Amino acid sequence: MLKSRIIPCLDVNNGRVVKGTNFVNLRDAGDPVEVAKIYDEQGADEVCFLDITASHENRDTIYDIVRKTAEVCFMPLTVGGGVSKIENIRTLLLSGADKVSVNSAAVKDNNFVRYAADKYGSQCIVVAVDAKKNDAQNKWEVYTHGGRINTEIDVLHYVERIVSLGAGELLITSMDKDGTRSGFDNILIKKITDIVNVPVIASGGVGNLQHLVDGIKLGHADAVLAASIFHFGEYTINEAKQYMKKRGINVR
Amino acid sequence: MEIIGIIDYGSGNIHSATKAFETVAKDLKKEIKILRIHNAADIKLCDRIVLPGVGAFKDCKAGLVNIDGLVPTLEKKILDEGAPFLGICVGMQLLADIGFEGETTPGFGWISGVVDKIPTTAGLKIPHMGWNTIKFNRAHSIFNGLENKGETIVYFVHSYYFQVKKMEDLLGICDYGSEITAVIGKDNIIGCQFHPEKSQKIGLKFIKNFINWSP
Numbered sequence: 118m119l120k121s122r123i124i125p126c127l128d129v130n131n132g133r134v135v136k137g138t139n140f141v142n143l144r145d146a147g148d149p150v151e152v153a154k155i156y157d158e159q160g161a162d163e164v165c166f167l168d169i170t171a172s173h174e175n176r177d178t179i180y181d182i183v184r185k186t187a188e189v190c191f192m193p194l195t196v197g198g199g200v201s202k203i204e205n206i207r208t209l210l211l212s213g214a215d216k217v218s219v220n221s222a223a224v225k226d227n228n229f230v231r232y233a234a235d236k237y238g239s240q241c242i243v244v245a246v247d248a249k250k251n252d253a254q255n256k257w258e259v260y261t262h263g264g265r266i267n268t269e270i271d272v273l274h275y276v277e278r279i280v281s282l283g284a285g286e287l288l289i290t291s292m293d294k295d296g297t298r299s300g301f302d303n304i305l306i307k308k309i310t311d312i313v314n315v316p317v318i319a320s321g322g323v324g325n326l327q328h329l330v331d332g333i334k335l336g337h338a339d340a341v342l343a344a345s346i347f348h349f350g351e352y353t354i355n356e357a358k359q360y361m362k363k364r365g366i367n368v369r
Numbered sequence: 370m371e372i373i374g375i376i377d378y379g380s381g382n383i384h385s386a387t388k389a390f391e392t393v394a395k396d397l398k399k400e401i402k403i404l405r406i407h408n409a410a411d412i413k414l415c416d417r418i419v420l421p422g423v424g425a426f427k428d429c430k431a432g433l434v435n436i437d438g439l440v441p442t443l444e445k446k447i448l449d450e451g452a453p454f455l456g457i458c459v460g461m462q463l464l465a466d467i468g469f470e471g472e473t474t475p476g477f478g479w480i481s482g483v484v485d486k487i488p489t490t491a492g493l494k495i496p497h498m499g500w501n502t503i504k505f506n507r508a509h510s511i512f513n514g515l516e517n518k519g520e521t522i523v524y525f526v527h528s529y530y531f532q533v534k535k536m537e538d539l540l541g542i543c544d545y546g547s548e549i550t551a552v553i554g555k556d557n558i559i560g561c562q563f564h565p566e567k568s569q570k571i572g573l574k575f576i577k578n579f580i581n582w583s584p
Contacts, residue, residue, distance in 0.1 A: 118544055120500040120522065157569065162500055188388045193524055193567050210423075213384045215526070215567060238424045240496045240526045285496055314489075316498050339494065369500045369522050 120369045121333050122162035122340035123357055124195070124318060125347045127152055129168050132178035134348075150185045156347070157190040159354035162369060164190065165218075165288075165342060168198030169263065180212045187213025197245055197288075206233055210241060218243040218288055221261040224268055224275070227282055234283025243318075244284040248272045248305060249292040257305055264292050273308060280313045287313065288342070290320040298324025298345075306336030318342050326352060326360040333366050371399060373580065374406040374415030376439075376460075378432040382566060386421040386457065389566035393576045401580065409438035412446050417580070421566075422459030426468035426484060426529065429459045430476070440477075447558065448479065454558045455579050461553065461560030462531055470529045480555050481534035487527070493546040496528045501543045503551040503563070509540050511552065511559055511578045515571065523551075523563040523571055530562065557584040 128135040133147045145151055153164045164186075168179040176199060183196055196209050197218025206217045217237075223230045223244050234242045247260040249267070257272035276287055289309055291302035301319045310317050319338035323329060323346055332341040346352050358368045373390060377383050387403055394401040406412055422429045433440055447454045456464055465476040468484040476484070487497055505517045515521045525543070531550040533539045540559075541552035553560045559579060565572035 118501070119497070122499050160569075184384065187385045191385070191389050191392070191566055191572055192569055193526075193564075211384060213388075215382070215385075215564075240498060240528065241423070286498065314494055315496070316494050339499065 118367055119339075120162070121338075121361070121366050122318075123329065123354055123361075123368070124163045124165050124340055124342045125156045125161050125354065126165040126167060126320070126342050126344045127348075128344070129166050129170070129179060129182065129198070131170050131172070131175045132182060135169065149182050150189065152348075153186045153190050153194075156354060157192050160358065160369070161192065161354045162340070163193040163195060165195045165197070167218075168196070170199070180208055183209060183212040183214050195243060197243065203229075203233060203236065206237060206242075210237060214241075216241045216243050216286065218245040220245040220247065223279060223284075224259055224261050224270065227278060230279055230284050231282040234285065239283045239285035239315075242284055243286040243288050244276075244279050245288040245290065246272060246276060247290050247292055248302075250302070250305070260292060272305070273312065276309055276313055280315050284315060286316045286318065288318045288320055291322060294322030295320075297322050300324065300328040301332045301336055301338070301341075303331055303336035306332065306338050310337040316340065326357050329357055330361055330364050330366060333361070334364075370402060371416045372402050372404050372414055373417045373419065374404045374411060375419045375421065376433070376443075377405040377407055378429070378436060380421050380423050380429065380432070380460075382421045382423045382457070382564065386419065386566045389573060389576055390419065390580075393573050393580060397577070397580065408436060409442040412439065412442045415446070415452065417453045418443065418446060418455075420454070420456045420460035420463070422457060422461070422463065424459060426459060426462055426470040426476075427472060427474045430463060430468075430474050433463070444477070451557045451584070453579065453582055453584055456558075456560040457566070458527060458562060458564060461562055462529065464553070464558065464560050465531055468529070479558055480538050480553055480560065482532050482538070482553075484529050484531055487530050487545065487549060488547050490546045496526055497545045497549065498526045499524070501525055501545060501563075503541045503543045505541050505552075506536075506539050509554060510582050511540065511554065511575065513578045513581075514574055521571060523565070523568040523575075525551075525563045527562060531560070
């Protein structure tokens with residue numbers, strides 16, 4: 118049977134891990150390659166780099182980081198952030214990324230996903246969605262540009278459409294939950310996993326190991342993504358897996 | 370000096386595959402060079418050949434056919450001279466007689482079978498993406514040092530799978546709603562649906578077994 122995946126995510130700015138990590142014995146805790154190596158050794162099922170570099174001049178640094186990571190980590194690597202052209206996807210894949218996540222560009226032009234999937238295969242096109250609940254209208258809305266712009270597009274309609282165009286996986290981040298350490302928005306995740314037939318990664322809000330279990334059991338997510346609980350050494354990937362295994366989740 | 374050639378025809382996983390082979394080769398006692406194959410002449414230099422592959426069956430086939438003289442030289446090397454061969458993911462699927470992804474496309478026909486869509490049963494997601502356990506159908510040197518009790522877990526990403534015609538060519542399977550072909554083999558040819566270059570220690574072990582294999 119297919120295992121539930123645990124994915125540590127690194128925000129990378131100008132080639133450095135944002136806010137750093139807390140690994141002892143690490144020569145440079147801000148070096149994405151070194152941190153990815155630690156997660157590889159801990160048995161992470163995949164690593165995700167999110168490039169949040171704003172300046173145009175430094176955008177190419179991510180390619181170099183992906184290349185160096187792929188030289189030492191023999192595990193799946195997903196890279197996203199600022200992917201707006203088909204050439205970005207090609208360069209990332211050739212650098213050693215297995216999957217590329219697309220966010221704003223997919224919202225701006227849904228056919229970008231169709232074109233990318235036709236060219237490189239659905240299996241490597243992840244669509245990342247930043248979702249925020251609109252309580253007044255009782256729906257979730259799609260945000261873009263790092264959560265700064267509300268498109269007012271209904272998340273559930275959007276994911277159905279984007280999957281029909283060729284998205285091979287969805288990375289769903291709840292903006293309401295992100296940073297709160299109170300768990301995923303499992304209601305949203307469940308609504309999405311109910312309507313799409315591609316793997317769904319739950320993201321945003323993990324504060325403890327039970328939250329990872331809940332993402333799988335309540336949200337029916339195929340994979341759970343977390344950052345701070347792993348970066349600051351609160352838990353290792355292996356501890357997370359042991360915990361999940363004890364609660365009946367099929368992990369590697 | 371043994372030369373292992375990895376065919377470079379623009380497939381996405383070429384960098385990872387090359388690095389994985391280089392990493393394994395470094396730890397072995399024999400002298401090995403990893404060469405990226407760009408043309409038919411390069412093939413002639415190699416003792417072993419690896420065909421990686423990511424993307425659609427038709428595109429990968431076209432990528433190989435478009436390199437002048439590559440396919441006939443490869444067939445001579447593998448089928449006539451018996452050089453050990455490893456096909457990875459779509460590189461394995463191309464060994465079939467025919468592929469049904471998108472438009473129907475003939476494969477190399479080195480191992481009898483067809484490449485068809487993974488049967489979808491309720492609740493099963495496509496692509497089959499992630500870590501899954503493989504079970505061995507029969508003993509083979511490619512599985513040396515790997516156990517067959519559920520701990521050999523490797524990374525898959527695919528929507529189509531290889532249906533072998535002859536059961537004897539099926540070396541390993543995984544369970545994804547139905548039995549999905551994970552490893553095939555015949556004479557000096559091996560194919561794996563999973564990505565050894567992305568399967569951490571177990572993947573590197575598999576690569577090591579291929580390098581040490583004398584069919």
